[in-house]
Amino acid sequence: MLNLKNKRNASDEELVKIIVKSNRHDDFGILYDRYSEKVYHKCISFVKDLDEAKDLTHDIFLKTFLNLSKFSHKAKFSTWLYSLTYNFCIDYMRKNNKIKKEPEEALRHIADDDDALLERELMQMKAERLTKVLDTISVKDKMVLLMKYQDDMPITEMMDALECNESAVKMRLKRAKAKAVNTYKTMYGDE
Amino acid sequence: MSENPFKIIEPxxxxxxxxxxxxxxxxxxxxxxxxxxxxxxxxxxxxFIDKFKTNAPKNK
Known part of the structure; x- marks a missing residue:
């Protein structure tokens, strides 16, 4: 059995194996220390309320502990945890009627060569405007964009997190980028 | 290249x-x-196992 110092140096995936085998809750504290800030920040960016984010963080970690044995070790632990966090926040918002109905808009067909342009426009947005854009588009589009540009998740990890194939991930990403850029233009014009 | 705004807006x-x-x-x-x-x-x-043993045939 690993001692505490070795456990602190163990990878997330090794720790999960140890916790599932021993059911020792204090080992789970190591995983909590590694990811609590990130999870808390994700909750804040969805619910915008510190108390609600605190409660959500508590519930997400409890759910994580209860589901550790279901972690398949195919994806990284962080990918699995972030995916659980996003889905938990979206479910919470849906149950509490916090999801605004997305305006129906006919998305123009996005050609392949538009993708780089969309990304450039996204990266040039001012931070406070981007926050407003992300709060306007659907939560699922917001989740996809945060996975890609805030968590730096590669496509392969997004495939695990979203449980879909490569082309579906790329399409969702492209549509989310287009929606964000269109929303920005609607809100602020072509500035 | 400007800084990634997604990193700036992170709480x-x-x-x-x-x-x-x-x-x-x-x-x-x-x-x-x-x-x-x-x-x-x-x-x-x-x-349950004890009960099963007790009821098992003695000649086995």
Missing amino acids: REEIPATVKKEVMGSVKSVVLLLRFVQLFIGDFTSV
Whole structure:
């Protein structure tokens, strides 16, 4: 059995194996220390309320502990945890009627060569405007964009997190980028 | 190249220390509850096996 110092140096995936085998809750504290800030920040960016984010963080970690044995070790632990966090926040918002109905808009067909342009426009947005854009588009589009540009998740990890194939991930990403850029233009014009 | 605005908008608030206490408290309660349930299931199984042995034919 690993001692505490070795456990602190163990990878997330090794720790999960140890916790599932021993059911020792204090080992789970190591995983909590590694990811609590990130999870808390994700909750804040969805619910915008510190108390609600605190409660959500508590519930997400409890759910994580209860589901550790279901972690398949195919994806990284962080990918699995972030995916659980996003889905938990979206479910919470849906149950509490916090999801605004997305305006129906006919998305123009996005050609392949538009993708780089969309990304450039996204990266040039001012931070406070981007926050407003992300709060306007659907939560699922917001989740996809945060996975890609805030968590730096590669496509392969997004495939695990979203449980879909490569082309579906790329399409969702492209549509989310287009929606964000269109929303920005609607809100602020072509500035 | 300008800085990635997604990194700028990431919240910076520190998570209150009380959250860890609450999480670990809840996890501890769940573990205790699971062990309690296992204790009963374990006893039930062992009682069942004892009963099975008692009723087994003596000539085997």
